[in-house]
Amino acid sequence: MSDSNHIDAWATYFKSFNRIHQAIVEEIKAIGLPPMEVYDVLWTLEQAPEHRLRFADLSERVYLDRYNITRLADRLEEQGLLVRKRCPSDRRGVWALLTKQGLELRREMWKSYKDLIHKHFSGQLTSEDHKDLVRILGKVWKEKEYEKDVGDCGGS
Amino acid sequence: MSDSNHIDAWATYFKSFNRIHQAIVEEIKAIGLPPMEVYDVLWTLEQAPEHRLRFADLSERVYLDRYNITRLADRLEEQGLLVRKRCPSDRRGVWALLTKQGLELRREMWKSYKDLIHKHFSGQLTSEDHKDLVRILGKVWKEKEYEKDVGDCGGS
DNA sequence: CAAGATTGAGGTGTCAATCTTG
C-alpha cells in the first residue's frame, strides 16, 4: 500500500478525535459541569489505593496536560474536591487525597459524560467496531501498569 | 454486548490519542519546530483557493481550538507567515493570506511531522488496520465538504 | 439590528528558578 494510506489513517484519527472532543466539551460547558481535566484527576485519584496519590504519581497518570499539576490541585482544593497531606515517611512528597465531595462530584459528572460519549461516539458503532478499535489502537499504545499497592508513600 | 465495551472503546480511543499526541508534541518541541496549531493554520490556508481564507472560514476549518483565531493570526503575521487583507467587496471580512514564507515553513515542518506520525502511529499498523480505522472512525465523523470556489469574498 | 473581526480582563498553561527534604 502506498504511503498516503498511512497518512489518511492519521488524518482521520486526528480530525475525528478533535471534532468529537470539541463537541463533547461544548456540551459539558453548556450543562455547566466542570471540564474533563477535573474529571480526569478525580477519577485517577478514585482508582488509586485509599483514594490518594503523590503529585508526582498523579501527574504521570493523568491523560491530559500534566505540566504543573500544582495549579490545578490548588483550584480543586479550594473547591473542596481534594486535600493535601504531607507524606509522613518522606516529607518531600505530598499526597493529593480525594474528598467525599470530590468522589460524589466525579460520580455526578459520569452520569452526563457517559451519555455524551454514547451520543458522539460509541452509539454509532457496532460491537465489532468497538473490538476492532481496541485491538488496533492497542498496537500503538499500551496502558502502563501501575502497582495497586504503592506502600506507605508510593514512589514513582 | 455489555455497556462496558462501549466505554472501553472510548477509553482506548481517548487515552491512545492523548498519549500519542503528547509524544509527538514533545518531539516537535525538542526539534524546535512550531507547534501543531501553526501547522494546522498554514496547511488549511495552503489548501484553500489562492491560499487565502476569511477569518470566519479559517476558524471553522481548523482542527484545534478555534476560538479567537485573531490572536494566533497576530503572531503568525509578526513572523511573516501570513498577511491580512481587507476583503474588497465586503469590508467586514478580512482575508488571511498565506505568504511564500508560510508555505515554505509548512513544507519544512511536514518533513519532520510525517516521520513522527510514522514513528508513533502509522508505522506500527498494517494496511488492513489503516483501512479499518478509516472505515470505523468514518462512522462517527465525516469531513465537512467545503466549496472549493468561495467566490470573491467567500461566505461561510 | 446582524455579521465579521478586534480588544480587554481574567483564567489557565508553561518553563525556569527556588525552596525543602533525603
Added chain:
DNA sequence: CAAGATTGACACCTCAATCTTG
C-alpha cells in the same frame, strides 16, 4: 547534589464587550 513540589514571569486561551460595515 537529587527528588518533590511550589512560585513567579510570561505566553496563551476564553468570554464578554466593542468597533466597523452591510
